[in-house]
Amino acid sequence: MSTDSEQTGTHPAEPHHDSLSARLNWLRAGVLGANDGIISTAGLVVGVAGATTDRMAILAAGVAGLVAGSLSMAGGEYVSVSTQRDTERAALRTEARELREMPEAEERELAGIYQAKGLSPELAAQVARELTEADALAAHADAELQIDPDNLTSPWQAAWASLIAFAVGALLPLTAIALPPVEWRVWTCVAAVIIGLVLTGTISARLGDARVGRAVLRNVLVGTLAMTVTYFVGVLFGVTVG
Numbered sequence: 001m002s003t004d005s006e007q008t009g010t011h012p013a014e015p016h017h018d019s020l021s022a023r024l025n026w027l028r029a030g031v032l033g034a035n036d037g038i039i040s041t042a043g044l045v046v047g048v049a050g051a052t053t054d055r056m057a058i059l060a061a062g063v064a065g066l067v068a069g070s071l072s073m074a075g076g077e078y079v080s081v082s083t084q085r086d087t088e089r090a091a092l093r094t095e096a097r098e099l100r101e102m103p104e105a106e107e108r109e110l111a112g113i114y115q116a117k118g119l120s121p122e123l124a125a126q127v128a129r130e131l132t133e134a135d136a137l138a139a140h141a142d143a144e145l146q147i148d149p150d151n152l153t154s155p156w157q158a159a160w161a162s163l164i165a166f167a168v169g170a171l172l173p174l175t176a177i178a179l180p181p182v183e184w185r186v187w188t189c190v191a192a193v194i195i196g197l198v199l200t201g202t203i204s205a206r207l208g209d210a211r212v213g214r215a216v217l218r219n220v221l222v223g224t225l226a227m228t229v230t231y232f233v234g235v236l237f238g239v240t241v242g
C-alpha cells in the first residue's frame with residue numbers, strides 16, 4: 001500500500017473535479033495546449049510561406065497541421081488519462097480488498113494518517129471510526145490515494161479539452177497568415193504569434209507561481225526560433241524547387 005506523501009507528490013489533486021486546484025490544473029493544461037497549437041502551427045505556416053506565396057498552399061498546410069496536431073494531442077491525452085485511471089482503479093481494488101481482509105488494521109491506518117496530520121490520537125481514532133462507518137472505501141481513497149472513487153478523470157473529457165485547446169491556439173497563426181496581403185503575411189503572423197505567446201506565457205506563469213517576465217521571454221524566444229528556422233528551411237526549399 002502506498003503512503004500518503006508519495007501520492008500527493010505524483011497526483012496533484014487532479015481527479016477532484018470540484019476542487020480549485022483541479023480547475024487550475026485543467027486551465028493550465030488548456031493554456032499549454034493552446035501554446036503548443038500556436039507554436040507548431042506558426043512554424044508550419046511560416047515555413048510554407050517561406051517557400052511559396054500561394055495562399056491556398058499555406059492554408060492547406062495550416063489546416064492539415066491544425067487537424068493533425070489536435071488529433072495527436074487528443075490521442076496522447078486519451079492514452080495518458082486512461083492509463084492514470086487504470087492505475088487509480090487498480091489502487092481502489094487493492095484498497096477494497098484490504099478493507100475486506102483486515103478491516104481493523106485499515107481503520108488503525110486511517111487513524112494514523114489523521115494523527116500524522118495533527119489530530120490527537122483519540123480524535124484521530126474517532127474520525128477514523130466514523131468515516132469507516134460512513135464509507136470506508138471513500139475515506140481510504142481520499143486519505144491515502146487522494147482520489148474520489150465517484151469522480152475519476154474521464155479520458156474522453158481530457159481528450160476533447162486538449163483537442164479544443166490546440167485548435168484554438170492553431171487558429172491564431174493560421175488566420176494571421178491567411179488574411180493579410182502577401183507582403184504583410186509573415187510579419188502579421190509573427191506579430192500575432194508573439195502577442196499570443198505573451199498571453200499564454202503570462203497566464204501559465206501566473207497559474208504556476210513562476211516569474212512572469214522570464215517565462216514570457218522563454219516562451220516568445222521558443223516561438224520566434226521555431227518560426228525563424230522553418231522560414232529559412234522554407235526559403236531554401238522554395239529556392240531549390242522553384
Ligand SMILES: [Zn+2]
Pocket residue numbers: 095098106109140144
Ligand atoms: Zn487503506
